[in-house]
Amino acid sequence: MSKSYKKKLLQYFFISSFIALLACSFSPQTANAQEVTVTPGVDLYSTYVWRGVAYSGPSIQPYVELGAGGFALGAWGSQGIDGSFTDGSTGFQEMDLYASYSFDFGLSLGVTDYYYPGTLYFEEDSHAFELNGGYTIGNLSLSANYIFAGGGSVGDDVYFEAGYSAGPASLFIGGGDGWHVNTPEDGFQIVNIGVGTSKEIPITDDFSLPVSGSVILNPDTEQLYILAGISL
Numbered sequence: 703m704s705k706s707y708k709k710k711l712l713q714y715f716f717i718s719s720f721i722a723l724l725a726c727s728f729s730p731q732t733a734n735a736q737e738v739t740v741t742p743g744v745d746l747y748s749t750y751v752w753r754g755v756a757y758s759g760p761s762i763q764p765y766v767e768l769g770a771g772g773f774a775l776g777a778w779g780s781q782g783i784d785g786s787f788t789d790g791s792t793g794f795q796e797m798d799l800y801a802s803y804s805f806d807f808g809l810s811l812g813v814t815d816y817y818y819p820g821t822l823y824f825e826e827d828s829h830a831f832e833l834n835g836g837y838t839i840g841n842l843s844l845s846a847n848y849i850f851a852g853g854g855s856v857g858d859d860v861y862f863e864a865g866y867s868a869g870p871a872s873l874f875i876g877g878g879d880g881w882h883v884n885t886p887e888d889g890f891q892i893v894n895i896g897v898g899t900s901k902e903i904p905i906t907d908d909f910s911l912p913v914s915g916s917v918i919l920n921p922d923t924e925q926l927y928i929l930a931g932i933s934l
Contacts, residue, residue: 739769747931750780750794753861753882754894754920756927758782758794772804774812795819802834810836816852830857830881841867849881863894872898884923891922 743765750761760783767776778800782793797819802812812834821828830852836845842864849859859880866873876894883891896918902910915930 737770739767741767741769743934745931745933747929749927749929750782751916751918751927751929753863753876753878754918754922754925755882756925757796759784761794772806774800774802774804776800800834808838810834843867847878852881860890870899870901874898893920893922895919895921 745763745765747761747763748759749756750758750763758780761780762783763778763780765776765778767774769775777798779795779797781795784793795818797817798814799817800812800814802810804810814832814834816830816832817823817828830849832847832849834845834847836843838844843866845863845865847861849857851857852859857880859878859882861876861878861882863874863876874894874896875892877890877892879890880886882893883889896916898914898916900912900914902912904910912933913930914933916928918927918929919925920927
C-alpha cells in the first residue's frame with residue numbers, strides 16, 4: 703500500500719467518523735445509552751501562537767466538537783485577519799480534524815489531522831498526522847506528540863510539554879524537533895516557555911465573558927509573545 707493511499711484512507715476515516723457520530727446524535731437508542739453532545743464555539747486571539755511559534759496576528763478560531771462519554775470528535779480552524787490583503791491573500795489559515803478519548807484516571811489519547819487551505823485537500827503533501835497523548839495528575843499535566851505522517855519535510859517529529867497549575871496561573875515548558883524548531887538540523891530544542899491565566903468578566907446576571915492571556919518565550923528563536931483572547 704503506497705504512502706499516498708494510506709494518507710487518503712486516514713482522511714476518509716476522519717470524514718466517515720464525523721458522519722457516523724453525527725448520525726448517532728439523532729438516534730434515540732444511542733441517546734438513551736450514552737448522551738451525545740454537540741458543542742460549537744469560537745475564540746478570538748490577538749496573536750495565534752502554537753508551541754512557541756507565531757503563525758499570524760489577530761485570529762478567529764472556530765470549532766465544533768461532537769462528544770459521547772470520553773470520546774470526542776472535532777473540527778478546529780484558525781483564520782488570520784491581519785495584513786493588508788492587497789495581494790489577494792486571505793491571511794494564514796489552518797483547518798484541523800481530531801479524534802480523542804479521555805479516561806477517568808487522567809489519561810487521554812488522540813490523533814490530529816493538520817491541514818492548511820491553499821493546497822488540494824487530497825494531495826499527498828497537504829496534511830500532517832499526529833498522535834497525541836496526555837496525562838494529568840493533580841496540578842501537573844504532561845503531553846507527548848508524534849507526527850507519524852506528513853508531506854515534505856514533516857514526519858517523525860516529536861513535541862513534549864509539561865504544565866503546572868499554580869493558583870490562578872498555569873506554567874508550561876515544551877520542546878520538540880523537526881517541525882517545531884527554527885533549524886531542524888539542530889535537533890531537539892526548548893521552544894515554548896510561558897505562563898497563562900484566565901478569568902471570567904461578568905456581563906449580565908446570566909452571562910460572563912471568558913478571557914485568557916499568556917506570556918510566551920521561545921528560547922530557540924529568541925522571540926517573546928504576549929497575547930490575549932476571548933471565548934464565545
